Ligand SMILES: Nc1ncnc2c1ncn2[C@@H]1O[C@H](COP(=O)(O)OP(=O)(O)OP(=O)(O)O)[C@@H](O)[C@H]1O
């Protein structure tokens with residue numbers, strides 16, 4: 001599987017005016033690669049991920065999966081959002097089987113798959129719990145199990161750990177690396193946190209302030225499993241942070257001038 005973004009551009013037109021969100025984004029993601037998209041708030045990361053997911057259409061350019069253009073959502077790609085977006089009226093296990101049920105799998109197979117992935121994300125024993133009975137970190141684990149159960153080629157993760165406390169996030173970083181190493185999934189992970197990007201990614205694509213472009217690319221070859229406080233990682237992070245800071249400042253200035261113009 002090869003995923004290609006070719007010259008993707010996107011402008012949003014609203015009553016308040018136009019927002020030039022993405023400008024000619026070109027990138028390739030290899031099968032089994034873990035790529036992080038890093039950039040300041042509002043630079044177009046979610047927009048780009050939504051375009052890859054097929055939830056949003058680019059104005060120009062194309063996303064290709066194995067040379068086939070993406071024209072909408074598909075079972076080969078699954079999105080995981082910042083808020084787990086679980087079904088509150090279903091228990092943990094039924095949240096995971098939901099998509100398998102829609103796909104028409106026999107119930108016994110659905111349950112076997114759900115329990116396998118719930119075990120994988122450390123939720124054994126919580127199958128019958130309801131969403132209101134579990135913590136934020138557990139909700140993200142359910143969302144991950146639900147995505148993995150569909151066995152997609154590509155996992156698209158939009159700041160999935162941003163709302164979690166630091167300890168839970170660190171734990172999930174370790175677990176996600178482990179899951180990725182064992183499943184061979186292709187992952188595109190959006191974050192605005194430099195160290196998170198370096199803990200997880202083989203490659204980090206740094207986006208510029210809006211309109212989002214790929215400003216620079218960093219390869220991260222540090223041994224796994226990585227921890228957010230690893231010395232070597234902190235050294236690389238310093239370099240990336242200097243670049244990101246420039247973009248954060250540029251983004252701030254732009255918001256300032258938009259306010260003045262309004
Ligand atoms: N549906 C929409 N309609 C109008 N404007 C939009 C829409 N979606 C996004 N935008 C604008 O496009 C720009 C990029 O938004 P996007 O959500 O992709 O940024 P982001 O990098 O994900 O930011 P954050 O890190 O805060 O999540 C923003 O200026 C946003 O206001």
Ligand SMILES: [Mg+2]
Pocket residue numbers: 045046047158
């Ligand atoms: Mg976003």
